[in-house]
Amino acid sequence: MQIPFVDLQAQYRALKTEMDTAVLRVMQQCNFILGKEVGDFERAFAAYVGAKHCVGVASGLDALKLALEALGIGPGDEVIVPAHTFIASALAVSAVGARPVLVEVEEDSFNLDPKRLDAALTPRTKAVMPVHLYGQPADLDPILDFARRHGLRVVEDASQAHGARYRGRRVGTFGDAGCFSFYPGKNLGAYGDAGGLVTDDDALAERVRFLRNYGQEVKYKHVVKGYNLRLDTLQAAVLSVKLPHLDNWNARRLAHAAAYTHALEGVGDLKLPRVIYGDHVFHLYVIRTARRNALQNHLTERGIATVIHYPVPIHLQAAYADLGYPRGTFPTTERLADEILSLPMYAELTPEQQDYVVAAVKDFFR
Numbered sequence: 001m002q003i004p005f006v007d008l009q010a011q012y013r014a015l016k017t018e019m020d021t022a023v024l025r026v027m028q029q030c031n032f033i034l035g036k037e038v039g040d041f042e043r044a045f046a047a048y049v050g051a052k053h054c055v056g057v058a059s060g061l062d063a064l065k066l067a068l069e070a071l072g073i074g075p076g077d078e079v080i081v082p083a084h085t086f087i088a089s090a091l092a093v094s095a096v097g098a099r100p101v102l103v104e105v106e107e108d109s110f111n112l113d114p115k116r117l118d119a120a121l122t123p124r125t126k127a128v129m130p131v132h133l134y135g136q137p138a139d140l141d142p143i144l145d146f147a148r149r150h151g152l153r154v155v156e157d158a159s160q161a162h163g164a165r166y167r168g169r170r171v172g173t174f175g176d177a178g179c180f181s182f183y184p185g186k187n188l189g190a191y192g193d194a195g196g197l198v199t200d201d202d203a204l205a206e207r208v209r210f211l212r213n214y215g216q217e218v219k220y221k222h223v224v225k226g227y228n229l230r231l232d233t234l235q236a237a238v239l240s241v242k243l244p245h246l247d248n249w250n251a252r253r254l255a256h257a258a259a260y261t262h263a264l265e266g267v268g269d270l271k272l273p274r275v276i277y278g279d280h281v282f283h284l285y286v287i288r289t290a291r292r293n294a295l296q297n298h299l300t301e302r303g304i305a306t307v308i309h310y311p312v313p314i315h316l317q318a319a320y321a322d323l324g325y326p327r328g329t330f331p332t333t334e335r336l337a338d339e340i341l342s343l344p345m346y347a348e349l350t351p352e353q354q355d356y357v358v359a360a361v362k363d364f365f366r
């Protein structure tokens, strides 16, 4: 048996008729740039998360970048970012000319540790970027409280947590802006790169709308120096077909996670993911073991695809040597990088596939 890490083809097969119709309609209309489908998706996604505005952009990284820029963050400023995240969180801060200040994560939630925020604060700190990693909300209450006490902006990186809730409310709606990636493999994914930003702030939404479209207020009237970072109309049509299925897909992910946890509890030295804050949407099911590399090889030999999210922490990447954090600065993050392994996870995962994965993991520790 071959088990892919995600199965986008299974999802396409389930949506084929609806999807083909939506994509063909855009091609027939040829209204490719900021066509009607973009506004339709923006309204639907804003309503889904419970925000006043959604602005569709070219990628998750661009959503983060534009949020920071529209909030006035730039050279000389610092933004607090968790040390254990996808590098895009930090790259967005660098892209606006500010400095990412990395902060250690909690070992059991994998998310930004609110207890370490005070030590990271300087007179240059302008914002905090909680990341809802793997689909689990970060512990937002103490993070928002810290931001309020110090007059900081909050930009949520919700790129792995479409639909996740904290205290009953969807993530992305707690900060000044919530940023989403619609990269194909995300819980809500386009057929190429795409992203979106949600906010309740009218002025912020308007600034991002200008910035993503050459700084234009109306055609050829440029009020700020902008970019070409628009959400593609074809991708918006794809996303609108998928959005009504998101809650159902997330529920199936949650059920698969529960099944993995039930079957793998107490096996070898495995540490299984814990649901600590709010409603997890299991973008990834990440296990830990001291024998990670051997386990990954064992699964590869049995046709099971796994991924390490992420094998080298940001502070040890060549691209961020300039931040000057030596090895040992973030011991939890560094240990996680050596021990984590993401098992196959997607809504369409069948019980037979999951049983095969579980049996292979158990066999390794026997």
Ligand SMILES: *Cc1c(COP(=O)(O)O)cnc(C)c1O
Residues within 6 Å of the ligand: 059, 060, 061, 062, 085, 086, 088, 089, 131, 157, 159, 160, 180, 181, 182, 183, 193, 194, 195
């Ligand atoms: C995917 C992802 C991004 C970036 O999204 P792109 O659409 O690939 O630019 C940012 N942050 C996190 C945590 C992600 O997982």
